Amino acid sequence: MTTTTQMNSHANDHRRRRRMGVIIRHVIINAFMLVILVPLAWVLLLSVKSIPDAYSGTLWPEVFDFSHYSFVLQKIDTLPRNLFNSVYVTAATVVITTVCAVLAGYALVHLDVPGQKYVVFLLVASLYFPVRVVSLISIFEIQRTLGLINTTSGLILPYVTLNLAISILIMRSIFEQVPHELIDAARIDGCGPWKTLWTVGVPLITNGLVVVIIVNFVTAWGEYLLAATLTNDQAVRTLPVVLAGAHGGMGQWAWPRIAAVYVIAITPGIVAFGFAQKLFFQGLMEGALKA
Amino acid sequence: MTTLSSSVKPKATPSLRKRLRLDALGNWIFLLPGLFFFFGYMVYPILRVLWMSFTDYRYLSREPAQWVGLQNYVNAFADPLVYDGLSRAAQFTLMFLPGTIILPLLLAVLVDRVEHRTIATIYRVILLIPAVIPGPMVFVLWKWLYNFQIGPINYILVEVLHIFTPQTAPQWLGGTSLTLPAVAIFEVWWGLGYHTMFFLAGLAAIPKELYEAARIDGANEWKLLWHVTIPRLRPILAVLVVLRFGSAMAVIDEYLIFGGFNRASPTYTWTVYMYDLAFKIGDWLQGYAAAIGWIGAFSMMFVVAGLLYIFRPQDG
Missing domain, CATH: 1.10.3720.10 (MetI-like)
Known part of the structure; x- marks a missing residue:
């Protein structure tokens, strides 16, 4: 009995570690994806900022200006x-x-x-x-x-x-x-x-x-x-x-x-x-x- | 076809063989359009520049160019700017090359394990977005990101993180010692997705049983990477290292867009010097510029030969 529960907990441990591994992997991949996308998002946002917003440097426009x-x-x-x-x-x-x-x-x-x-x-x-x-x-x-x-x-x-x-x-x-x-x-x-x-x-x-x-x-x-x-x-x-x-x-x-x-x-x-x-x-x- | 038919039928009639030979020559028509451009705008210009490098050639001169032998090369070897130019290009290459190989390799190993098909496709599409943005567009974008007035990088450093004040904020692209690393960073950004795709194609060709077997033998992930993955990716690694070495040493658009022609700037490499002499300085010393171009190309070929030797296919 003791051996089976030990094996069970061992398997659980293993599974949990695997799941942690998957999560960490996705976190790292997504960090890279953000690095790729953020500069492009920035220029897209800049193109719809009002001119005063653009020069104040704020990242999110206060007024959207599509003109x-x-x-x-x-x-x-x-x-x-x-x-x-x-x-x-x-x-x-x-x-x-x-x-x-x-x-x-x-x-x-x-x-x-x-x-x-x-x-x-x-x-x-x-x-x-x-x-x-x-x-x-x-x-x-x-x-x-x-x-x-x-x-x-x-x-x-x-x-x-x-x-x-x-x-x-x-x-x-x-x-x-x-x-x-x-x-x-x-x-x-x-x-x-x-x-x-x-x-x-x-x-x-x-x-x-x-x-x-x-x-x-x-x-x-x-x-x-x-x-x-x-x-x-x-x-x-x-x-x-x-x-x-x-x-x-x-x-x-x-x-x-x-x-x-x-x-x-x-x-x-x-x-x-x-x-x-x-x-x-x-x-x-x-x-x-x-x- | 010729050899095949003649070996099967050793006594092929001469007219048939002649016809096959004629066919073979006729097949050259398929290559002609491509080779016309290849020779006209690649092979000929390179040889023409080689010839110029032995003359005092000037576009604007009315006199025909005079053969000056090795004089341009002798001058170049006595010119400190040539050495500076080559060394600046080499410094940039050393900053850029490791990042643009190692980061995509690690990212590819991670993305390769993603089993969910939709998520894997999304990752791949995002990875290739920078690769469909033309290089000069990438340089222009990062020129703005690093910009003093509107650039978000300094905005975050100064206004959000308060690491710098507006007075001490870094001048990224102003020809300071930060400039080459700053250029290297966005070059890595630009190649990140494309190189990852390269490695993913290589990883897809590695049989998964190899990993299973090694895991059963008790190898951990790092050992797998080092002893199974990297040796299998060796051919792809070789191609990437050699090609990226070549593009890094010969960078010019970025330096023209950011640096201009300030001779003290770290972006004034041999390529910019060559361009400056050929197109900007009043004298238009094309002969000398041509020699500098060839010295740069020759130094690069020297290293490429070494790299190809290091990465030579190994048996077993």
């Missing part, structure tokens, strides 16, 4: 233009990079391409080299020769390369999950490589596509270094350059107003991710992280 959003879009002359520039450059970059990555990833896995080993080696090597910094001087020269300095469209060309190597490698590892038999079967049925890619390949790689699109979207949408170097006029520039240069003062650029611009700038990415979240995680797990 900053309409103000920045109507009263800051260049802002709609900057927003449009960002949308335009980002859309073009995402489309071009994704098409390049799908074609190359497919060819590297399912087609016989002489010299593909060297291509993969160069792509991987470029990930370890500080390309962005070192190439900047020459990219300025190229753009000047092509007459693309201080043009919005000119940014698209260097933007495509920002994530090109990693995008191709991601698509390559996604295509490796597509069985060779499927591709071969389509070819035996008489499909050419293009038709095979379009009808058999693309439907099977949607998760990877989502990853590549989001990764490229985020980089192009927020790019600063090239945009700040290759453009001068406020009307040509993209949103991040304008935001980085904005110093909170009074008037147009009062803090809550800048914060409203900020929220406008980061929301598309978060919303897009929210919608594509499930596909994105599947894509990550299927091999994007292993690329």
Whole structure:
């Protein structure tokens, strides 16, 4: 009898300790989650504070003022233009990079391409080299020769390369999950490589596509270094350059107003991710992280 | 395909083999769009900058650039700002790298054990939110958080906790000794979720029986982490350490956004010096700037080679 009660209390003890462990684990995880969310909540709150509240430093606004959003879009002359520039450059970059990555990833896995080993080696090597910094001087020269300095469209060309190597490698590892038999079967049925890619390949790689699109979207949408170097006029520039240069003062650029611009700038990415979240995680797990 | 068909049918007709070879060349069309950008805006510029570094190249000069041999490199090695720049970048890397590897690793181990599926999904979504905010946007946000006038960090330190007075409150990003740690903190914040996801993908591949077996043998949680989890995560660790080392040494956007071109500031690293020489200083010494760029890149490659050697795949 004594032994069973001892064992019982031992088991209870064990269970209680396990439950404590679970609680502590969740407390620690939630502390990290708070660290991630609080800065974003702060800027969201700042964008709806009245101007006196913003300057008094209080964290919770006494008066909610949602007028900053309409103000920045109507009263800051260049802002709609900057927003449009960002949308335009980002859309073009995402489309071009994704098409390049799908074609190359497919060819590297399912087609016989002489010299593909060297291509993969160069792509991987470029990930370890500080390309962005070192190439900047020459990219300025190229753009000047092509007459693309201080043009919005000119940014698209260097933007495509920002994530090109990693995008191709991601698509390559996604295509490796597509069985060779499927591709071969389509070819035996008489499909050419293009038709095979379009009808058999693309439907099977949607998760990877989502990853590549989001990764490229985020980089192009927020790019600063090239945009700040290759453009001068406020009307040509993209949103991040304008935001980085904005110093909170009074008037147009009062803090809550800048914060409203900020929220406008980061929301598309978060919303897009929210919608594509499930596909994105599947894509990550299927091999994007292993690329 | 070529080798396969020729080994199965050793006497393939020459025309068929020729056709396969032609097909293989035709397949290059799939790579061309990507390689056009890759060579045009990556490989060529890097080599072009290498060439510039051996000349007195200037954008604005009407004279063609003169070959000056190693002169730019000789000047750079005698230039104290080059050493300062490299050492500042290295200091930042040392502050940033441990945090951005260890914290996500621990967080991933904790999140990996969450069995409730909805809660696990919520955690993962929150983790990836910072990763879908572009880098420069993160820098701008933290520039405000650290701000003297409206920043909540100093507000809490001064008004809530009363640790400082408005006169003594820390100048986070003002080019003081606090600046690099302050930058390192938000860089860790930015990578926290993304790196955790990286490790979670690695953890998902570890068979759970390994843990059961080790627990039955009496191993405690720390031993499990050290002897089972970390060795299994070694490949992911290697990739993260090398990639983050590379990004930390070559940081430039943050320093341009916060620090500007004050040469005494800890944010004036080799990248900013290169940028300053190439685009801001009146002389536009692109040749010299190119040499500094390559010295920075070369020093980094040296360390990367060492890291790759340390993390080389080990048998057994």
